Amino acid sequence: MNYKTASICVIGTELTQGIIADKHCKLISSELTKLGIHTNDMNIINDDGSIKTKLVDMVDESDIIIITGGLGPTSDDMTRESVAHVAGVELYQDEASLLALREKLGDRVDGANIIQTMFPKTFTPVVNPLGTAPGFKGFINKNNRSVAIAAMPGPPRELNEMFFSHILPWIATLVGKEELEREEYSSFLIGESVIEEISQRCRVGAVQWGTRFQEYKISYFLSDGTKEDRLKMFNNLQKECGPDLMVKGNTTALDTLTNDLMINKETISCSESCTGGLCAKLLTDLSGSSSYFYGGVVSYANEAKMSLLGVKKETLEKYGAVSSQTVIEMAEGINKISSTTYSLSTSGIAGPTGGTDDKPLGTIWFGFASKNLPSQSVCVKIFSYGRESVRRRAATTAFILLEKYKNGVNLQEVVKEWKYI
Amino acid sequence: MNYKTASICVIGTELTQGIIADKHCKLISSELTKLGIHTNDMNIINDDGSIKTKLVDMVDESDIIIITGGLGPTSDDMTRESVAHVAGVELYQDEASLLALREKLGDRVDGANIIQTMFPKTFTPVVNPLGTAPGFKGFINKNNRSVAIAAMPGPPRELNEMFFSHILPWIATLVGKEELEREEYSSFLIGESVIEEISQRCRVGAVQWGTRFQEYKISYFLSDGTKEDRLKMFNNLQKECGPDLMVKGNTTALDTLTNDLMINKETISCSESCTGGLCAKLLTDLSGSSSYFYGGVVSYANEAKMSLLGVKKETLEKYGAVSSQTVIEMAEGINKISSTTYSLSTSGIAGPTGGTDDKPLGTIWFGFASKNLPSQSVCVKIFSYGRESVRRRAATTAFILLEKYKNGVNLQEVVKEWKYI
Numbered sequence A, B: 001m002n003y004k005t006a007s008i009c010v011i012g013t014e015l016t017q018g019i020i021a022d023k024h025c026k027l028i029s030s031e032l033t034k035l036g037i038h039t040n041d042m043n044i045i046n047d048d049g050s051i052k053t054k055l056v057d058m059v060d061e062s063d064i065i066i067i068t069g070g071l072g073p074t075s076d077d078m079t080r081e082s083v084a085h086v087a088g089v090e091l092y093q094d095e096a097s098l099l100a101l102r103e104k105l106g107d108r109v110d111g112a113n114i115i116q117t118m119f120p121k122t123f124t125p126v127v128n129p130l131g132t133a134p135g136f137k138g139f140i141n142k143n144n145r146s147v148a149i150a151a152m153p154g155p156p157r158e159l160n161e162m163f164f165s166h167i168l169p170w171i172a173t174l175v176g177k178e179e180l181e182r183e184e185y186s187s188f189l190i191g192e193s194v195i196e197e198i199s200q201r202c203r204v205g206a207v208q209w210g211t212r213f214q215e216y217k218i219s220y221f222l223s224d225g226t227k228e229d230r231l232k233m234f235n236n237l238q239k240e241c242g243p244d245l246m247v248k249g250n251t252t253a254l255d256t257l258t259n260d261l262m263i264n265k266e267t268i269s270c271s272e273s274c275t276g277g278l279c280a281k282l283l284t285d286l287s288g289s290s291s292y293f294y295g296g297v298v299s300y301a302n303e304a305k306m307s308l309l310g311v312k313k314e315t316l317e318k319y320g321a322v323s324s325q326t327v328i329e330m331a332e333g334i335n336k337i338s339s340t341t342y343s344l345s346t347s348g349i350a351g352p353t354g355g356t357d358d359k360p361l362g363t364i365w366f367g368f369a370s371k372n373l374p375s376q377s378v379c380v381k382i383f384s385y386g387r388e389s390v391r392r393r394a395a396t397t398a399f400i401l402l403e404k405y406k407n408g409v410n411l412q413e414v415v416k417e418w419k420y421i
Helices: A024-034 A051-061 A079-087 A095-108 A111-117 A156-174 A192-202 A227-241 A253-263 A278-283 A302-309 A313-319 A324-338 A387-406 A411-416 B024-034 B051-061 B079-087 B095-108 B111-117 B156-174 B192-202 B227-241 B253-263 B278-283 B302-309 B313-319 B324-338 B387-406 B411-416
Strands: A005-011 A038-045 A064-068 A091-093 A118-120 A124-126 A135-142 A145-152 A182-187 A208-214 A217-223 A246-248 A268-272 A293-298 A342-348 A363-370 A376-381 B005-011 B038-045 B064-068 B091-093 B118-120 B124-126 B135-142 B145-152 B182-187 B208-214 B217-223 B246-248 B268-272 B293-298 B342-348 B363-370 B376-381
Touching: A005 A024, A005 A051, A024 A038, A024 A064, A024 A156, A038 A051, A051 A064, A051 A079, A051 A135, A064 A156, A079 A091, A079 A118, A079 A135, A079 A145, A091 A095, A095 A111, A111 A118, A118 A135, A124 A156, A135 A156, A145 A156, A182 A227, A192 A208, A192 A217, A192 A227, A217 A227, A227 A246, A253 A278, A253 A387, A268 A278, A268 A302, A268 A324, A278 A293, A278 A387, A278 B278, A293 A302, A293 A324, A293 B302, A302 A313, A302 A324, A302 B293, A302 B324, A313 A324, A324 A342, A324 A363, A324 A376, A324 B302, A342 A387, A363 A387, A376 A387, A376 A411, A387 A411, B005 B024, B005 B051, B024 B038, B024 B064, B024 B156, B024 B208, B038 B051, B051 B064, B051 B079, B051 B135, B064 B156, B079 B091, B079 B118, B079 B135, B079 B145, B091 B095, B095 B111, B111 B118, B118 B135, B124 B156, B135 B156, B145 B156, B182 B227, B192 B208, B192 B217, B192 B227, B217 B227, B227 B246, B253 B278, B253 B387, B268 B278, B268 B302, B268 B324, B278 B293, B278 B387, B293 B302, B293 B324, B302 B313, B302 B324, B313 B324, B324 B342, B324 B363, B324 B376, B342 B387, B363 B387, B376 B387, B376 B411, B387 B411
Parallel strands: A005 A038, A005 A064, A064 A145, A268 A293, A268 A342, B005 B038, B005 B064, B064 B145, B268 B293, B268 B342
Antiparallel strands: A038 B038, A091 A118, A124 A135, A135 A145, A182 A217, A182 A246, A208 A217, A293 B293, A342 A363, A363 A376, B091 B118, B124 B135, B135 B145, B182 B217, B182 B246, B208 B217, B342 B363, B363 B376
């Protein structure tokens, strides 16, 4: 295909003054991405004629140029003239557009707004059912390259309608594509830059990938290449990351766990030290969480572990709060009080201080107890990007591990496969 | 003044792919506009090294250039190199930044991330307390013009902090506003649009105002006009909002409370129903919180309220979980177990379902108990913008009220003044 790259130019002084936030760039670029088009840059400029010089740069850079704004009737509205200038053509009057304008405005059509019915020669008008300024689309030739240019009005309502009804379908035909092939995945605990490195190593054929950091996961997608290659790459990734840390679909560890609890009508309680209430907070984020969540204890101080959960003083003295023995007693303590199906506990070094050689920052012990299953504990060392991040990933780890524990899996085996957290 | 125009450049492929929408352009340009600076253009580009050519254009165009992103440790992160290239200088290593990075990452400091402690010669590093990449600021000379350049990290939290604490004050001095005539305030619980309306009514003279939504407060500032007029307007606002909901400085209710607890060497515990662990999570966000935080109970189910806190079955049956009697028993229950100086409790309707005519969505009861003071309870009706917002504001309310309770104030009198929550 000849149209691989795009530049977007949004014209509006209310944007450069920071009065309103631009939304066109994201709207347009996300649709271009789906068509496999690479957006080189998105430029937000004043409606003071800057488009003239900006357009010259964009034509040098990109195969497709999408302009919004600058189509009004005043002398500041320079999009038409600028495109004509760069294309080396005159403006012409489009009779159908003039007729449409007369129908809309009646007697108020005059010298000023008639300009809205004029377009660069060789460009085609695009109707605007929601406003007075039609858009236009067409091509210019520059150094033996064909550059496609579309201009749309700035007001969001008008732009939306015109973009999705006319401009986007036109661009789709230019790139010979109608539908985008792409799959979504979710990854947990592993840093974004580490996922990037793993992806480089796992790449297959022409498959492209991308990540997006979100609080409790990293969204991941694979696109381009063949469907078979994308599946192969996903399998490589999953093997490398660990099967629990790179999963299909747009999901979180919390969603997986709570859906499962609801389906099975099971209940949960927790006793938290280093996560300090975060697990409980997340488990109650959803309305209706009372169907599976009993409650829990935030046993931050050692006295709280003893008074509220019955953790033994000797255990804390002998093994410390961050230990297998303590998290087991915490989990069993809350399980006994609550009589829930499952209980989890956390105790670790969230940082930024408190790490030792033996128990560095990010060392977290997790404990699990149940009415029906033997208790288990496991230690995970989470790379520290700071206290908040450690605590977030500790909560996610607890949810992933509880899901495995529910299924009777040996947790030591599970965490062995987590090489990159 | 010599610095009249600006170009903003936001680097991020997740932006040009349309995965997320840029918010930096509006944030930065609106502040520049307030300083009388004209933003020529805002450019959103890929992190593929495009910054190099874009920077050359911007230096030709504008007196101030603000770059966000491209400061990471990978070879795609070209902001440093590009600025050095255009300035015609080498990179140098900043020892203080290296030391700070080692403190943050320990052994994980290696070849890749050491680059984050290097800066173009003649440029000054700008600390980043919330991330690993410092920013930098400085000048280059081009055709007898001095162009000011500031580079900041892309993640919004980091950028926000750096922009308002360091870069914006620096730019203010460049344009001859030696001191940014502006005062910062913080407002709690009241919606941003409501604050805007109140501000309209309370305006004095030429005073300008602005709000910025943050998770646990709305940052508010007053600028322009005379200092006297700004003070007068603040007094109007505080009277209208309620003295606890519009306060001086950049702070949160949590900060005020925890500072006070630390200074007085007092301790706290909590028992939470509707906030579901959020109060505990917030109280433990800070490292060192073990000096004041004992822990608490998330008594989400009624059984948890009874088993863990000793709330009486008859109380729950007669008055319901969302009642004065229940929150008093919850607060007294955890206070007895924990022996902390103070205890707080929450129980309410976070929504989106569960509201009744009698107890609509957002109805929250708060209870307080102490070794030294009589228990108190108070009901607050928080306007519902959704479950998450209600829970966030419920936690904030608990912290504000505890601070008043500590001082022996009658809480009924306090909430009477809160007309706009």
